[in-house]
Amino acid sequence: MMDVRDNSIADILEDKFRERGVVHNNPSEHRAWMNSMQFMRNALDDAAIDDECQVAIEYQIPLTSKRVDFMISGKDDAERSHVIVVELKQWEDSQQTGRPDIVYAFTGHANRAVCHPSYQAYTYAKTIENYNEDVARKNIRLHPCAYLHNYLEQNRKHIDNDFYHEIISLAPIFLGRDTVKLRNFIKRFIHKKDGKDVLMSFDYGRLRPSKALQDTIVSMIKGNREFYLIDEQKVAYETILDCVEKATAEKSPTSDSTPKHTIIVRGGPGTGKSVIAIQLLATLLQKGLSCAYVTKNSAPREVYSANLIGQNYRKGYVKNLFMSSGCFVDEKRDVFDCLICDEAHRLNEKSGMFHNKGTNQAKEIIHASKVSVFFIDEDQIVTTSDFGNVRMIKEMAREENSHVIDDPSLTLVSQFRCNGSDGYLAFLDNLLGIRETANTAFDFDYDFRIYSSPTKMREILREKNGNNKARLVAGYCYNWVSKTDDTQYDILLKDGFKAQWNFNKTKTWAIDPDSFDQVGCIHTSQGLELDYVGVIIGRDLIYQDGHVQTDCTMRAKTDKSLLGIKTSRNYALADRIIRNTYRVLLSRGQKGCFVYCEDDDLARYLSAMTGKEIQ
Numbered sequence: 001m002m003d004v005r006d007n008s009i010a011d012i013l014e015d016k017f018r019e020r021g022v023v024h025n026n027p028s029e030h031r032a033w034m035n036s037m038q039f040m041r042n043a044l045d046d047a048a049i050d051d052e053c054q055v056a057i058e059y060q061i062p063l064t065s066k067r068v069d070f071m072i073s074g075k076d077d078a079e080r081s082h083v084i085v086v087e088l089k090q091w092e093d094s095q096q097t098g099r100p101d102i103v104y105a106f107t108g109h110a111n112r113a114v115c116h117p118s119y120q121a122y123t124y125a126k127t128i129e130n131y132n133e134d135v136a137r138k139n140i141r142l143h144p145c146a147y148l149h150n151y152l153e154q155n156r157k158h159i160d161n162d163f164y165h166e167i168i169s170l171a172p173i174f175l176g177r178d179t180v181k182l183r184n185f186i187k188r189f190i191h192k193k194d195g196k197d198v199l200m201s202f203d204y205g206r207l208r209p210s211k212a213l214q215d216t217i218v219s220m221i222k223g224n225r226e227f228y229l230i231d232e233q234k235v236a237y238e239t240i241l242d243c244v245e246k247a248t249a250e251k252s253p254t255s256d257s258t259p260k261h262t263i264i265v266r267g268g269p270g271t272g273k274s275v276i277a278i279q280l281l282a283t284l285l286q287k288g289l290s291c292a293y294v295t296k297n298s299a300p301r302e303v304y305s306a307n308l309i310g311q312n313y314r315k316g317y318v319k320n321l322f323m324s325s326g327c328f329v330d331e332k333r334d335v336f337d338c339l340i341c342d343e344a345h346r347l348n349e350k351s352g353m354f355h356n357k358g359t360n361q362a363k364e365i366i367h368a369s370k371v372s373v374f375f376i377d378e379d380q381i382v383t384t385s386d387f388g389n390v391r392m393i394k395e396m397a398r399e400e401n402s403h404v405i406d407d408p409s410l411t412l413v414s415q416f417r418c419n420g421s422d423g424y425l426a427f428l429d430n431l432l433g434i435r436e437t438a439n440t441a442f443d444f445d446y447d448f449r450i451y452s453s454p455t456k457m458r459e460i461l462r463e464k465n466g467n468n469k470a471r472l473v474a475g476y477c478y479n480w481v482s483k484t485d486d487t488q489y490d491i492l493l494k495d496g497f498k499a500q501w502n503f504n505k506t507k508t509w510a511i512d513p514d515s516f517d518q519v520g521c522i523h524t525s526q527g528l529e530l531d532y533v534g535v536i537i538g539r540d541l542i543y544q545d546g547h548v549q550t551d552c553t554m555r556a557k558t559d560k561s562l563l564g565i566k567t568s569r570n571y572a573l574a575d576r577i578i579r580n581t582y583r584v585l586l587s588r589g590q591k592g593c594f595v596y597c598e599d600d601d602l603a604r605y606l607s608a609m610t611g612k613e614i615q
Contacts (some may be wrong), residue, residue, distance in 0.1 A: 009037045016150075033057075039149035043182045050074060052193040054187075058577045059202065062131045065591060066230060068124050069614060070602025071141075073198040074190035079594045081198050082189035084145040085128075087121035087171075093155040099238040103159060103168050113409040114166055115234050117146035118171040123228040130211075130228070134201045143189055144171035145533045147182055151175040211474040212469065212529050212590075214303045214511055215273055215455040220282045221321075223407040229279065233272045236265050236410050240280055240373055243405065243478055244338045246383045247370045248289060258334065260402035262366055263373045264390055267412030267424050269587040273375040274300070274527060275416075277342045280319065280373070288335040294365060296325040296346040298475040300527035302507040326351030329358035331368035339365050343527055344374035345381050347388035355385065362388065363396035372402065379434065382522050383561040383575060384582045419591060428586055431609055432541075432579045433548045442610040447532075447592030450606050450614045454536060458517075461534040461594055465516050469531035471509075471518045473497065475578070477560040477598075483558075491536070493521055493598070525588055533589035536596050540578050543602040549559070550578040 025099040036056070058067045070086040076178040095104040102117040104111055115123075121144035127140060129135045151159070153176060160173055160346045216226040229237050243261050267273045284291040285461060291370040295301060301322040308318045325341065331353050339346070344362070351364075358364055366372045374393050380387075397404045418424040423442050426437040438468040442448065451457035464470040472580070478491045482500045502509040502518035510528045519536070539554040552574040555562055561581070566573045586593055597603040607614050 001142065003420070009033060009263070009600075014399065016606075018380055020392065022470055024028070024106060024453065031250065032090055033516075036069070036089065036147075036149065037337070039147070039179070040088070041084070043147070043179050043186070044072070046183055046187065046418055048187050050184075050192040053190060054194065054197070056199045059199075059269045061127050063201060064127065064230070066124060066127070066414050068128075070136070072190060072200060072371070073194050075192050075194045075354050076189055077191055081138060081140045081194050083140060083142050083144055083198060083202075084190065085121055085125045087124070087144070087146040089117050089148045090150050090601050091148055092150050094150050094159050096163055098163065098398070101164070102235055102238050103164075110185040110408070112330060113229055113407075114240070116159070117148060118144075118164065118167045118173050119234065120231065121146050122167060123230050123234070127230065133200060137199065138198070140201075141189070141496065142196055143185075144377070145182070145185060146171060146173045147178075147498050148173065148175050149179075149501045152211065154176050157365050166285070182512075194310045210360055211378065212531075213278060214300070214307065217278065217304045217307050220278055220349060221308065221313075223282060223286050227272075227275050229272070229276065230457060231414060232409065233414075234274055234410050234506050236412065237276050237279060237406070239263070239407075239410060240276075240338075240371070241283060244284065244289065244371045245287075248337050260334070260366070260369075260397075260400060261371045262370065262393065262397040262400075262402040262404050264393060264404065264406040264410065265373065265375045265410045266377065266390070267375065268377050268379065268417055269584060270418055270425070270529070270590075271412035271414060272416050274342055276412075277340045277373075277375055278304075279354045280338070280340055282337055285321075290334060290491050291338040291340065292321055292323055294323050294327075294339050295343050295527065296343045296361075297343050297523070297527045298324070299510065299524045300342070303528060308442040308587045313528055326363065328361070328364035328368045331364065333367055334370050336369040338371045338373065339369035341372065341374045344376040344385075344393065345388040346386050346526075349383050349387040360392075360396055362393050366393075366397055366400045366402050373495055374396075377596065378586055379429075380526065382526065382584060384564050384570075384577065384578055387423065390436065393479040418587060418589065418593075419444070425583075425587060428583050432583055434579050434583060442608075442612070447517065448610055448612055449592070449594045450603055450612050451594060451596045452603065452614050453495045454493045454495050455462045455495040456615070457534050457596045458499075460515060462534060463537070464592070467531065468511070468513055469517065470515075470533070471520055471525070471530050472518075472534045473525050473540040474536035474587065475540055475581060476521050476556050476561060476584070477540050479556045480558040493536070493596075522584060526584055529590055530588050530590070532592045532594070533585070534596070535585045536583060539598050540603060541582055541597075542599040543605040548579075548602070548605070550575045553577065560614070 015476055053072055056071040059071055060067050068085055069088040071083055073083045074348045075300055080084045091105050100392050101116045102113050103113050103116050125142040125144040220226050240263055247261055249259050303319045305322050345359045378389055394404050424446055429435050430437040461470050480490055480501050481488045482490050491499045492499045502520055506512050509520055509524050540551050552562055562574050603614055
C-alpha cells in the first residue's frame with residue numbers, strides 16, 4: 001500500500017502496461033486509478049487483514065478483453081482460499097431503468113444505458129470461474145462486489161433499491177459512506193495471506209476448453225445459461241427483450257395491430273452478436289413467443305440444426321427455429337413476435353435461386369415481425385450480392401412504419417475472440433489496408449504464426465485439433481473441381497500440399513469429426529468460431545509497390561462472390577470484398593491464427609508488421 005500512499009500507483013500501473021507491450025493512453029483511467037486506489041487503501045486499512053494478502057489491479061479475464069478493477073486474495077480462519085472481486089466506479093449518481101440489471105449513468109462523456117456495477121462484478125467473477133480450472137480444482141471461492149466511493153448518499157435510492165435487489169444480493173454494492181461495510185465484507189472471508197499464490201494461478205493456471213456457440217446450442221435452447229452476457233452485450237439483450245415484451249403486450253390505440261420496432265445492433269467479429277441472438281431466441285421460446293433466428297449464412301444454420309436434431313428435436317421444429325433470410329417473401333404481417341436476423345450485412349436484395357423473388361429481404365423480415373432485430377457489421381460484406389447495410393434497413397423500417405432503435409449503447413465493442421484482444425481487429429484493418437488505425441504494432445497476447453510451408457502449417461494445426469476445434473480455411477482462389485470428381489484435389493500448393501474444398505462432402509464441416517483435412521472458405525466459416533484457424537492466403541491478396549493489393553482476376557472461376565464484377569467494372573467493390581474476406585478468415589480463431597501466403601512478399605510484410613519470424 002506504500003505505492004498508494006506516495007501517489008505513485010497510477011504511474012506504476014502505466015509501467016506495467018508498457019512491460020506487457022500494451023499501449024495505454026487514457027488520462028481519465030489514470031486519474032481513476034489515483035482516486036480509487038486511495039479509497040481501496042482506506043477500506044483495507046485494518047489490522048485484521050494481513051498486509052501480505054495478494055492484490056491484483058486491472059486483471060484481464062482470460063480469453064476476453066475485460067479487466068477486473070481490483071481483486072484481493074487470502075484465507076479465512078478455516079484455511080479456505082477466497083478472492084474478493086471489486087468493480088470500482090467514479091459515479092456520483094445514476095438513474096434507474098425499467099430493464100433488469102441496467103442503469104443510466106454518465107460515462108464515456110455521455111449519459112447512457114450501462115450494466116449495474118453489481119452485475120458487472122458478478123458476471124466478471126462467473127466468467128473467471130468458467131474459464132479457469134484452478135478455481136474449482138483448488139476450491140477457491142470468489143465474492144464479487146461493487147464500490148462506488150464517490151456516490152452521493154442522497155442518490156442511494158437510484159441504484160440500491162428493490163428493483164436491483166436480486167443482483168445486489170449476489171454482489172453487494174457499497175457507496176461513498178460504506179467504507180466500513182466494505183471492510184467488514186472483506187473481513188468476512190479474508191484474514192491472512194494465502195501461501196498458494198491464488199492470484200498468480202489465475203494468470204498462469206490451466207484454462208478450461210473454450211466454449212463455442214455451436215457446442216452449447218442444445219443446452220441454451222433448453223433454457224440453461226451457458227454464457228454470461230457482459231457489459232454492452234447485456235445492455236443489448238435487455239433492451240431487445242424489453243422491447244419485445246412491450247410490443248407483444250400492447251395494442252396500438254388507433255388500430256388492432258401492435259406497434260412495430262426495428263432494432264439495430266452493431267459489432268465486429270468476436271463481439272458476441274451470435275451469442276446474444278441465440279440467448280434471445282432461447283429466452284423468447286421459454287416465454288412462449290413466436291420467434292426465429294434468421295441468417296443468410298447456411299453454415300451456422302446447418303450446424304445449429306444438426307446439433308439439435310442429434311438430440312432428438314423434430315426436424316420440422318428445428319427448421320422453423322433457424323430460417324434463411326429468403327423465407328419471408330409471402331409472409332403475412334406480424335406473424336412473428338420477433339425475428340432475430342444475424343449477419344444482417346449478408347442479406348440479399350431479393351430471394352430465390354435467381355434473386356427474382358420478393359422485393360427486399362430486410363423489408364420482408366420487418367413486415368413479418370412485431371420486433372425485428374438486425375445484428376450487423378458492414379465490414380463483413382464478402383460477396384457482390386451482400387445488400388445489408390444500416391441505411392437500407394432504416395429505410396425499409398420507415399416504409400413498414402416500424403420505429404427504429406439505433407442507439408450507441410447497442411454497439412458491441414469488447415472482444416471475446418482472438419484471445420480477447422480488442423486491438424487485433426483494428427490491427428487487421430490496418431494490416432489489410434481496410435482503414436488506418438492506431439494499432440500498427442502487434443502487441444497482443446495472441447498466437448499468430450506465419451509459415452513458409454502450407455504442409456508444415458497443416459501438421460502444426462493438426463496438433464491443435466485435440467478437441468476438434470482447429471480448421472484450415474482459404475481465400476477462394478482455387479477451382480472447385482472435386483464437385484464433379486471427388487477423386488480430384490482442389491488446392492495444390494508447394495511442398496506437396498493438396499486438399500479438397502469441403503462443400504461436396506458435408507454441410508456441417510465445422511463440427512464434423514473427420515473434416516480437418518478439408519478446407520473451408522468464407523461461406524462455410526462466417527458466423528462460426530474455432531480455437532485455432534489456419535488461413536491460406538491466395539494470390540488475390542499480394543504485397544506490391546509498398547502496399548497490400550488485391551487482384552480479383554486470381555479468384556477461382558467457380559467463385560460466385562465476385563459475380564458481375566467484370567460487367568460492372570466495379571473493381572473498388574471487388575477490392576473491398578477480398579480484403580473483408582481475409583479479415584473474417586483471420587479472425588475465426590479464439591486462441592490462435594496460423595497463416596500461409598502464396599505471395600512471398602506478403603509473407604515478409606506480415607512478418608515485418610507482426611514481428612513474427614516466418615517458420
